[in-house]
Structure formats: C-alpha cells, structure tokens
Amino acid sequence: MTERAVSPVRGVGAPxxxxxxxxxxxxxxxxxxxxxxxxxIAGDIQVNLLDIELLTVKIRLLVVSVDKAAELGxxxxxxxxxxxSEARDKELAAENEQLRARLRxxxxxxxxxxx
Amino acid sequence: xxxxxxxxFAVARDLRVAELTGTQGFHGTPIDVxxxxxxxxxxxxxxxxxxxxxxxxxxxxxxxxVERVARTHNDVVWRVAAAATCAPLRLVTVCADDDSVRAKxxxxxxxxxxxxxxxxxxxxxxxxxLVPQGAAVEAEPAATPxxxxxxxxxxxxxxxxxxxxxxxxxxxxxxxHDVGHAxxxxxxxxxxxxxxxxxxxxxxxxxxxxxxxxxxxEVFTTALRAAAEQHPSVTVEVEGPWPAYSFAVLG
Numbered sequence: 001m002t003e004r005a006v007s008p009v010r011g012v013g014a015p016x017x018x019x020x021x022x023x024x025x026x027x028x029x030x031x032x033x034x035x036x037x038x039x040x041i042a043g044d045i046q047v048n049l050l051d052i053e054l055l056t057v058k059i060r061l062l063v064v065s066v067d068k069a070a071e072l073g074x075x076x077x078x079x080x081x082x083x084x085s086e087a088r089d090k091e092l093a094a095e096n097e098q099l100r101a102r103l104r105x106x107x108x109x110x111x112x113x114x115x
Numbered sequence: 116x117x118x119x120x121x122x123x124f125a126v127a128r129d130l131r132v133a134e135l136t137g138t139q140g141f142h143g144t145p146i147d148v149x150x151x152x153x154x155x156x157x158x159x160x161x162x163x164x165x166x167x168x169x170x171x172x173x174x175x176x177x178x179x180x181v182e183r184v185a186r187t188h189n190d191v192v193w194r195v196a197a198a199a200t201c202a203p204l205r206l207v208t209v210c211a212d213d214d215s216v217r218a219k220x221x222x223x224x225x226x227x228x229x230x231x232x233x234x235x236x237x238x239x240x241x242x243x244x245l246v247p248q249g250a251a252v253e254a255e256p257a258a259t260p261x262x263x264x265x266x267x268x269x270x271x272x273x274x275x276x277x278x279x280x281x282x283x284x285x286x287x288x289x290x291x292h293d294v295g296h297a298x299x300x301x302x303x304x305x306x307x308x309x310x311x312x313x314x315x316x317x318x319x320x321x322x323x324x325x326x327x328x329x330x331x332x333e334v335f336t337t338a339l340r341a342a343a344e345q346h347p348s349v350t351v352e353v354e355g356p357w358p359a360y361s362f363a364v365l366g
Contacts, residue, residue: 020196020238020356020357023186023193024357026313028312029354032308033361034192034206035205036305037360037363038202038364039203039204039223043209044210044215045120
C-alpha cells in the first residue's frame, strides 16, 4: 500500500476532525465491515469456535450474489487477491519468485544493506 | 454461564475522551476507555450469559441478534472515529477483564500502531456499481414469434443483448474502480452483496472500498460522479466518508 503525507481537512471549525457521513442503514454494509474487516484480536472468549461461526454467517450472507454475478459472466473481480484463492495463489507464486530473486541478490552481495 | 466480560469496540490513538461522554454499548451499558501507553481501547461490560462462548455460538446464528450487535458496534465505532484515529475491531471480541485488554494491546502494539499510521487522517468511501435486473428482457420485442426459426432468432438476439449489457456493465465497473483507485491512497474490492440483505433487485457488480485523504473527499466524489455520468446503464452509488474499516487489518 502506498503512503502519502496527510493533508489537512479544509473546512470550517475543527480542521483535524473528519465529518463522517451517516452510518450505513443497509445491513449488508454494516455486516461486511464488522464481520469481515477491522482488527482481529484473539479475545479470551472462544476463539476457534468464533472464527468458524463468523465464517458460516459470512458465507451464508454473501455467497448468493457472487454466484449470480459469475453466471452473468461478470467475474473479473475474481482475480482480486482479496476474493479469489486462485488469484492469491498466483500472487503468492509471484511473491515467492520475487523473494527468491531478492535472496539471490543478497547472496551475491552479502555486504549490501537493505532499506 | 455467568459473569462479566469486556467487549472491545476499537483501539484508538489521540482519543478525545470527553467527546465519548454518553456513548452506550449494549443494553445501554456505558462505554469505558482502557488506556495503555498512548493507545486507548474502547470497551464496555457484557454479560457472559449473552457473550460467553456457548451463548455466542448460538447467538451468531441468529441474524436478528447479529444485526442488533453489529449496529451497536458500528455506532460506537462511528463515535470513536469522530474523536480519534480509530482502528475498529471485528465483531464480538471479548476479554476477561481490563488487564487482559492491556495485555492484548501490548502484544499487538507494533501492528496496531502500523494500522493507525495507515488510516490516520484518512476515511473510507464505499462505491458500488449495480445493474438493473431484467434490463435485457425489457428490451425484447413484445410480439409473439411467427415461426420456430423466428423464436430461435429472438432467443439468440436476446442472449446477445444480455451479453452486450454485461460487457458494458463490466466496462463501467472497471472504469469506476479505476477512477476511484486513482483518487485514493488504497482500495479494496469486497464481495458483491446479497440482495436478501440489501433488499435490492439489481445485480451488484462492483463493491469496493477506497481509503481517501481527509482533504480530498470532494475531488474523489466529483471524479466518481463524472465517471458515473459516462455510464447511464448502471447505477453508481457512492457513500461516505466512513471510518476506515476495510483498511484496518493487521499484517
């Protein structure tokens, strides 16, 4: 992910405070974020079961429209690494290759400092 | 099961605690802030009879329960995000007590700081592209076929229209995404949403999240509006700014 310098909010009043839009009323918008995104910290309550159950809920809620889109031939997003294990495999293979190349470089130049 | 646990909503940095006054967690329970060396965990008490291991496995199968908890969780995150740089936690993260909360923050400090660095001064926009259902069918001629050959020809033409429509929709989705991505610090594509949850009849073909600098929201929305105008056959929905949920992931 690229990172850039943060520019200040232009506007009246508190310059460092974002003005958020209303929380989504659409349940799908809420669920896909609170179930699927955000920080995952292993709490003290039943970690393993929780993962399984959340996955069940998630699949039940999201799978139908994915298949429908695929039926229509709309599946270009399947190559997105966030969604597709196939794409993820490709990405991993590419990453492996890059790492191997980097290792070869490092092996041939042992005194070089990384960034 | 009985007793009380600490439910974690979010971990925040530079939290203006006073702005959270009156914020309630579940069943009207007030939220608390657990401080740990500059990071603040926003928590509230929960009954382990509801949020314990065994009740949770049952409750998570109940969409009504999940919805209520998800909306409360989300509302608290919204409040925290307006008062701090805020990394939301995934639903139902429950610790035994405040010591345990501090220990979790300690063990993940570097990762949490990295996430907060990534989202500081930035917000998330949700962009969706939807195709009206049955658009191709409506375009079919209404007259009854005059022969078997005519019928087959019509079927073929209808299939072609559907394909053309799909092609145009995919083009639109790609272009909208490209424009969004170009005006964002980062982007993620999410799975299209289930119509049973959205209550909509259209087919969703793009469901993406964009992380946008606080000062660039207007540029972002203007560019997307322009892209949407180029593709009147699809509906483009732009919502935000929201707390940066989709970009608050560890690792």
